[in-house]
Amino acid sequence: AQSVSQHNHHVILSEAASLELGCNYSYGGTVNLFWYVQYPGQHLQLLLKYFSGDPLVKGIKGFEAEFIKSKFSFNLRKPSVQWSDTAEYFCAVPYQTGANNLFFGTGTRLTVIP
């Protein structure tokens, strides 16, 4: 069964700093990977996903992630964060085909200081 792990629990950055949040997955066949974001008081929403093809995936709000198969990683990046990026970020992987049940990582809380 596939799973993901996120090792950064809380990251604090100043505005304009670069961001990289780690996500490692366990291999179990075809790999689909997701990053979800949860802004304070809001619902979880999709940031980006890797399905197949180009391993560098572009998402909303200037985020990107790179799927590196040899490292079992799918790290999330943004070259210059803004205060509005303050949120909880979850990496997720489907663990059951058919219904695409998601296994979520424990999440990384990002705080951006103005």
Added chain:
Amino acid sequence: DAMVIQNPRYQVTQFGKPVTLSCSQTLNHNVMYWYQQKSSQAPKLLFHYYDKDFNNEADTPDNFQSRRPNTSFCFLDIRSPGLGDAAMYLCATSTGGLGQPQHFGDGTRLSIL
């Protein structure tokens, strides 16, 4: 426009008193999911419906039940809530197709007195 709607946003119930949480969707998706999310933790899948087929996660307590009377609605019933069931409950939908994302509601925060 909200596509996955959860009611109520906040629910308070007493220890042991049954409670029902509601979710509706306008996306006409095949799959509806219920997650439990405790503070500073990842959402944990409780069960899902693929159309009318109910799929329970192995470690979901018997105290938790679900109903899906039609495509648009899905309910989470907690028969005898305990203090440990206080959490945010998230509903999500998906087409169920490979690689398709899930669409989440705003959640219902359940408190137990």
